[in-house]
Amino acid sequence: MKLLFKRPRSLREIPTHYCPGCGHGIVQRLVAEVVDELDIRERVIGVAPVGCAVIAYDYWDFDCSEAAHGRALAVATGIKRMRPENIVFTYQGDGDLAAIGTAETIHAANRGENLTVIFINNAVYGMTGGQMAPTTLLNQKTTTTPYGRRADREGYPLKISELIAQLPAVRYVERVALYSPQAVFIAKKTIKQAFQNQIENRGFSLVEVLSPCPTYWGMSPKEAMDWIRDVMIKEFPLGRIR
Amino acid sequence: MTEKIIIAGAGGQGVILLGKLIAEIAMRQDRFVALIPSYGPEVRGGSAYCMVSISDEEISSPYINEADTLIIMNNPSLNRFEEKIKRNGLLILNSSLVTDKIARNDLKVIRYPFTDIAVRLGNPRVANMVVLGCFIKYKRFSDPKIITPVLYKFAGKEKKDLVKINLKAFKEGLRLR
Amino acid sequence: MxxxxxxxxxxxxxxxxxxxxxxxxxxxxxxxxxxxxxxxxxxxxxxxxxxxxxxxxxxxxxxxxxxxxxxxxxxxxxxxxxxxxxxxxxxxxxxxxxxxxxxxxxxxxxxxxxxxxxxxxxxxxxxxxxxxxxxxxxxxxxxxxxxxxxxxxxxxxxxxxxxxxxxxxxxxxxxxxxxxxxxxxxxxxxxxxxxxDIKKWALTGCKQRSPNVIKSFYLKEGDLERFNLKLQKKYKTIQETETRYEGLYLEDARLILVSYGTMARVAKAVVSELRKKNKKVGLVRPITLWPFPRRILQDLTATHKRISFLVVEMSYGQMLEDVRLALEGKAKVDFLGRAGGGIPTEKEIIRFIKNL
Structure with a gap:
């Protein structure tokens, strides 16, 4: 009998706190699988954000640090500069990376820090109860845009990946999604590439993952996946950006 | 015994460097020194000053309210610091640029055209070195020979070429009076 | 030297x-x-x-x-x-x-x-x-x-x-x-x-040990309270063992200046000036501001009945509060402070003391 599917070594045997249909569980598992496959569990250091993934360090079975809201890339910079022999990554949501942490994101990218960034874009603040994110789509309803996001008031969805792709020191930027098994497969391949880049000292790599939040989108898990495919990727096109 | 010196002039006249050189020379004689520079937006063209305390004991307060010696390089500085010198204190004036009258009559005053002397030597910015020579001679502050290693230290590699003219200016200062 | x-x-x-x-x-x-x-x-x-x-x-x-x-x-x-x-x-x-x-x-x-x-x-x-x-x-x-x-x-x-x-x-x-x-x-x-010098708790990669986590987040009921109690215990140890100050003429002083940092140097000059005139003044200069050297101030009030204090700061009375807390009303505390660029001078302080 052949074993086809098992829990990655880098993932603890603990049920996560995520809502049904949430994308975080998928991506955190993908990270664990990639860490196992690249055989870097003993030298990887993860930096968890503030947001729904705040206790990701309870799920991963390797060294981790927390970071204040938005500061993950500053913390990761401090870690990596002191321990270049380790593989350091941040795992951040859209509020963390593209609103309160915009300066840290842009400047870590601009310095070309040899880091890997997993950027979860679900177009909403989950942990605090469904407020507008910088990546919230136009007309999308949230608790702070109850009539829908309006360009003349809240501006447009912020495409931070396209922004940092302009910076000469940035090595690799790609946007992926989780709406189907095939898409998840591509997401994993991309995440693996972003880690591989760091192992080869090739500089700043960022993977943006379009991820479902059925709870605050007011949808079923299936509807949420379809919404990514039918609506979200029109605003945030998939593929290699840099 | 504590010797308290205030040096004031325009930014760019090298008054803080002059203070640092006096402090360095004193320190090389195993005396305690403290120097407070003016700092911040006061740059070239603005005003600059420093307060230098020299003592055989640890210096308690480095801030000088009453100086023993006041070195004044331009008119606005005279105005600002004239009250900050003790009775019978020594006032060294740069007569090239200080034209205002001294209000006090209880001071020992020596005046030389430091800037004019420096211009004659080819660089108005070495006026501070002429003052240093004058000060050392007048106060019998130290063996003048000490200046050569001190200047090389301050100049470092990048400004080594400037030592020559500064030494020349210093010697010119020694020759005054 | x-x-x-x-x-x-x-x-x-x-x-x-x-x-x-x-x-x-x-x-x-x-x-x-x-x-x-x-x-x-x-x-x-x-x-x-x-x-x-x-x-x-x-x-x-x-x-x-x-x-x-x-x-x-x-x-x-x-x-x-x-x-x-x-x-x-x-x-x-x-x-x-x-x-x-x-x-x-x-x-x-x-x-x-x-x-x-x-x-x-x-x-x-x-x-x-x-x-x-x-x-x-x-x-x-x-x-x-x-x-x-x-x-x-x-x-x-x-x-x-x-x-x-x-x-x-x-x-x-x-x-x-x-x-x-x-x-x-x-x-x-x-x-x-x-x-x-590797610290045991440090993030270095979990080679031959279980993973380390650096965090300040305690969600489970009771965990954060327990953590806070641990911190408080640590702070108590620090207060007991790490308090530092410099004292001058504390044996016989009747007026104690309390001042720290560069301000304390002016206070020191005042003390030596007044000592020349046989005035019984002294100085407590806190070196650790937290933990604050409370005990020495308390001890001074215990040994000298008619002692008083003068706090001198480049502020409008911040350390003053800690001095008052330490003394618990057992001694008179005066204050002289300036801020915003003003530095109390020796003369100013001496004049202030004369008028006390």
Whole structure:
């Protein structure tokens, strides 16, 4: 009998706190699988954000640090500069990376820090109860845009990946999604590439993952996946950006 | 015994460097020194000053309210610091640029055209070195020979070429009076 | 006399840190502490350490958080408005129990204030500063020599208690040049060696051990309270064992000046001036502002019945509150303070004492 599917070594045997249909569980598992496959569990250091993934360090079975809201890339910079022999990554949501942490994101990218960034874009603040994110789509309803996001008031969805792709020191930027098994497969391949880049000292790599939040989108898990495919990727096109 | 010196002039006249050189020379004689520079937006063209305390004991307060010696390089500085010198204190004036009258009559005053002397030597910015020579001679502050290693230290590699003219200016200062 | 060199307070702090094995510095420009940053930029590469000019104070303190989490001796420096921005990170450092040294070369406030020396951040430094029930250890050097010497003390305390340590100086201390002996530490403590001293809790990769996590987040009921009690216990130990002060003429003094940092030097000059006239004055100079040297003040009231105190600060009465708390109303406390650029002078203080 052949074993086809098992829990990655880098993932603890603990049920996560995520809502049904949430994308975080998928991506955190993908990270664990990639860490196992690249055989870097003993030298990887993860930096968890503030947001729904705040206790990701309870799920991963390797060294981790927390970071204040938005500061993950500053913390990761401090870690990596002191321990270049380790593989350091941040795992951040859209509020963390593209609103309160915009300066840290842009400047870590601009310095070309040899880091890997997993950027979860679900177009909403989950942990605090469904407020507008910088990546919230136009007309999308949230608790702070109850009539829908309006360009003349809240501006447009912020495409931070396209922004940092302009910076000469940035090595690799790609946007992926989780709406189907095939898409998840591509997401994993991309995440693996972003880690591989760091192992080869090739500089700043960022993977943006379009991820479902059925709870605050007011949808079923299936509807949420379809919404990514039918609506979200029109605003945030998939593929290699840099 | 504590010797308290205030040096004031325009930014760019090298008054803080002059203070640092006096402090360095004193320190090389195993005396305690403290120097407070003016700092911040006061740059070239603005005003600059420093307060230098020299003592055989640890210096308690480095801030000088009453100086023993006041070195004044331009008119606005005279105005600002004239009250900050003790009775019978020594006032060294740069007569090239200080034209205002001294209000006090209880001071020992020596005046030389430091800037004019420096211009004659080819660089108005070495006026501070002429003052240093004058000060050392007048106060019998130290063996003048000490200046050569001190200047090389301050100049470092990048400004080594400037030592020559500064030494020349210093010697010119020694020759005054 | 040992070989001495002429250094500014800012430079002495930087060199003191390097000699104490600091191998990570992140900062953001602000007057009057820029010489410290520049010194680090020049010297860090020479000792094999890391220097980063961060994009903001927020980023700088969080870089220190990251570097410290790997076990490295890490520090940052700033001046008042920048330290306000760093409070978030300092709270996280206290919460994650990371060692770190934060230098505040204080300037006038509130707001942008000015760049003149000031002691107006005493409350912020000693009462926590950021959110949550925590304390930083606060050291207040009053000379350039102390600025150098206290850096070794600061890093040792930070490591011993896994706690942030603040060096609280003012613009005058930062800018002032004094002769300074830098032979206090040997090069055996250099950055490179320190880097290899692995702390058990540090993030280094979970090779042959279970994973380490650096965090200040306690969701489960009761966990955060237990953690806070642990912190309180630590703070109590620090109060009992790490309080430092300098006392002058405490045996027979009837009037005790209480003053710290560069202000204490003016107070010292006042005391020696008045002693020449046989006035029974003395000085208590707190060296640790937190923990505050309460006991010596209490002891003084116990041994001398008719003793009184005069607090002199470059603020409008911040340390004054700690003096009053320590004395519990058992002695008269007067206050003389100026801020916003004003420094109480010897003459001013002596005149004030005469009118008491």
């Amino acid at each position: 040992k070989k001495r060199i002429l250094l500014s307070g800012n430079e002495a702090i930087a060199e003191g840190a390097l000699q104490a094995g600091c191998c990570f510095y992140a900062g953001y420009p602000i007057t009057p502490q820029n010489e410290l940053t520049a010194y680090m930029a020049k010297r860090m590469p020479e000792v094999g350490g890391v220097f980063i000019q961060a994009e903001s104070e927020l980023s700088a303190i969080n870089m220190v958080f990251g570097a410290s989490s790997t076990g490295a001796r890490a520090m940052t420096s700033s001046s008042s408005p920048g330290i306000s921005l760093k409070q978030e990170g300092i709270s996280y450092i206290a919460g994650a129990e990371l060692p770190a040294v934060i230098v505040n070369i204080m300037r006038g406030g509130p707001g942008l204030g000015n760049i003149a020396p000031s002691q107006s951040d005493y409350f912020q430094a000693t009462k926590g500063g950021g959110h949550g029930d925590y304390h930083c250890i606060v050291l207040a050097p009053s000379t350039v020599q102390e600025a150098f010497d206290f850096m070794g003390v600061a890093f040792d305390l930070a490591d011993r208690y896994r706690n942030p340590v603040i060096i609280l100086g003012d613009g005058m201390l930062g800018q002032m040049l004094e002769s300074c002996s830098i032979a206090a530490y040997g090069l055996s403590n250099s950055s490179k060696k320190r880097r290899k």
